[in-house]
Amino acid sequence: AQTVTQSQPEMSVQEAETVTLSCTYDTSENNYYLFWYKQPPSRQMILVIRQEAYKQQNATENRFSVNFQKAAKSFSLKISDSQLGDTAMYFCAFMKWQGGSEKLVFGKGMKLTVNP
């Protein structure tokens, strides 16, 4: 079974600063996907970024980038130029790939607060 661990329950950062959220996972699978989702107080789960395990290049989406270390089973999210709208719960999630959509396994989440 796969597990996802987010060891930092809460972080706080000033607007415009850079922050890194950590995530580790455990799996025996070789083909899989990793995701970061954010859940603002409105509670809608929103996709932030996705990484395919077979890709060596780290994924980026505007101010969001990941540091994917497959051997270490580590998948951290870097948010640059933090904005007030980035305040949310952030969840790291794992999906094994077997051809088609599989279940997501989530970590417990991390609360990020961006202060003005």
Added chain:
Amino acid sequence: DAGVTQSPTHLIKTRGQQVTLRCSPKSGHDTVSWYQQALGQGPQFIFQYYEEEERQRGNFPDRFSGHQFPNYSSELNVNALLLGDSALYLCASSLGAGDADTQYFGPGTRLTVL
């Protein structure tokens, strides 16, 4: 392009009652997954429907059942409600075949069991 929609937004029930939650997937998606998110926790996978069949199931009792309709919309039914069933129920849609596709979530239904 409409995203994933869920109804109702909030629901209050008493122990022992039954509840039905509804989900309409994002346009073009054929797979619906349901998750339960207890307060302060990450979502837990309940089950997934594809081609009107339950394709995968998480570690939830048989009191949790579902259905998928020919238009790909889905229902989650919970019988004999317990206090511990109070949670946010999230629906996610995706494509069921080919490359593993990203799951897009609806706004959720907040269920309170008294």
